[in-house]
Amino acid sequence: MKGFCKCIFILRKPFTMKILYTFFVLGISQFIFAQSQSVPKVFLKDVLTFPLGASVNPRLLDENVTYRERTGSEFSSVTAENHMKMMNVHPGADRFDFVLGDEIVAFAKNRKQRIHGHTLVWHNQVPQWMKDFQGDQVAWENMLKNHIQTVVAHYKGKVAGWDVVNEAFLDDGSLRPTIWSDHIPDYLAKSFLWAYEADPNAILFYNDYGQDGKPKKMQAILNLVQDFKNRNIPINGLGLQMHVNIGSKNEAILEVINQSVATGLSVHFSELDVAVNPKNNPDFVYDDVAKDEQLNKFLLLFNAFKSIPKGQQYGITFWNVGDKDSWLRGYFKRPKENPLLFDDAYARKAAYNVLLQTLK
Ligand code: 9MR
Numbered sequence: 001m002k003g004f005c006k007c008i009f010i011l012r013k014p015f016t017m018k019i020l021y022t023f024f025v026l027g028i029s030q031f032i033f034a035q036s037q038s039v040p041k042v043f044l045k046d047v048l049t050f051p052l053g054a055s056v057n058p059r060l061l062d063e064n065v066t067y068r069e070r071t072g073s074e075f076s077s078v079t080a081e082n083h084m085k086m087m088n089v090h091p092g093a094d095r096f097d098f099v100l101g102d103e104i105v106a107f108a109k110n111r112k113q114r115i116h117g118h119t120l121v122w123h124n125q126v127p128q129w130m131k132d133f134q135g136d137q138v139a140w141e142n143m144l145k146n147h148i149q150t151v152v153a154h155y156k157g158k159v160a161g162w163d164v165v166n167e168a169f170l171d172d173g174s175l176r177p178t179i180w181s182d183h184i185p186d187y188l189a190k191s192f193l194w195a196y197e198a199d200p201n202a203i204l205f206y207n208d209y210g211q212d213g214k215p216k217k218m219q220a221i222l223n224l225v226q227d228f229k230n231r232n233i234p235i236n237g238l239g240l241q242m243h244v245n246i247g248s249k250n251e252a253i254l255e256v257i258n259q260s261v262a263t264g265l266s267v268h269f270s271e272l273d274v275a276v277n278p279k280n281n282p283d284f285v286y287d288d289v290a291k292d293e294q295l296n297k298f299l300l301l302f303n304a305f306k307s308i309p310k311g312q313q314y315g316i317t318f319w320n321v322g323d324k325d326s327w328l329r330g331y332f333k334r335p336k337e338n339p340l341l342f343d344d345a346y347a348r349k350a351a352y353n354v355l356l357q358t359l360k
Helices: 002-012 016-037 058-063 065-074 098-110 137-154 179-183 187-198 215-231 249-260 288-306 350-359
Strands: 053-056 078-080 116-119 161-166 202-209 237-240 244-247 266-275 311-318
Touching: 002 053, 053 058, 053 350, 058 065, 058 078, 058 098, 078 098, 078 244, 078 311, 078 350, 098 116, 098 187, 098 244, 116 137, 137 187, 137 237, 137 350, 161 187, 161 266, 179 187, 202 215, 202 249, 202 266, 215 244, 215 249, 237 249, 237 288, 266 288, 266 350, 288 350
Parallel strands: 053 078, 053 311, 078 116, 116 161, 161 202, 202 237, 237 266, 244 266, 266 311
Antiparallel strands: none
8 A cells, every 4th residue: 555655656746747658658659550560551463353563673673672672562563674675685796684684583583473574676775786787687587586585585484474576666557667677577477486486485465655546556556466366476465555644535545455455365554654744844743633633544544454354464564663763754854753653752652542442
């Protein structure tokens, strides 16, 4: 009894009360923190019936812990944004360099993520020695075949699918003039055949951008698919890059999705971003109106993808992880762009949570 009275006496002292109160509050917040850490987060990738991907940059994976954590936990598929392209993997005629591509593969394998290969044949990011290459048609064919087959063989069994040829058509539907079209007749079909020879299990894609609202370009792609089917050239999928913006017309987007699905091939929204400031207005503010418009585009795309027959759903891949890593800021130099699902600090945007609630 004596001890009890003493205790009450101490508690009455204002200073002692303050200290106890502080410990109490600290304890509660520690408890809440611990709870929030231990409760597993719900991930968008887990409520989807198809893979959710991001293109990644190995330097950021190395240097930025938050980027690494987000990429590892939020996505079930990864694409190398640049490090499986010709310029990076084949820097000299007799030299291949798979170091950074392999880093991405190891990262993804450790996290049981699927790896999508991008891209075997393109007119951009071509090494200088290829641009300067001299030789007749046979020499060009051997050079491209060697490139494709060495890269595909290196990643055989690791990469699930390849963008075999990227962006081969112009908006008017004509074949884009490139070093490949200049030197190798029927280079698209040959590229697919060479890729198939090197890995018959890889899912082989034709990948392009801006099909929506460009009916001639889309028709050229559909003609390519039909022609390949007629000639037994292996093709398994169509990549719709989906570099869209908040002003892109919904009907046009839905039309090219439907046309792609109608081919019966797998469909990949392969490089998704929804630009909010496409005209690069320096006074642009990423306000609630822009965020809502962006969310509506995300919803349109995810809902459309969800309605694709399951066997044709290869997945949706975002073109990098956080807004500040987007090519629209770096490559296009549009500082006021916020096209992705995660903000500059890699926090989930409000749109992420709406997608999560709506799609589960
Ligand atoms: O995001 C890529 C950027 O880092 C490169 O500098 C750029 C070079 O052209 O390529 C970007 O990725 C492109 C992709 O490989 C193909 N579709 C268009 C993408 C954006 O340009």
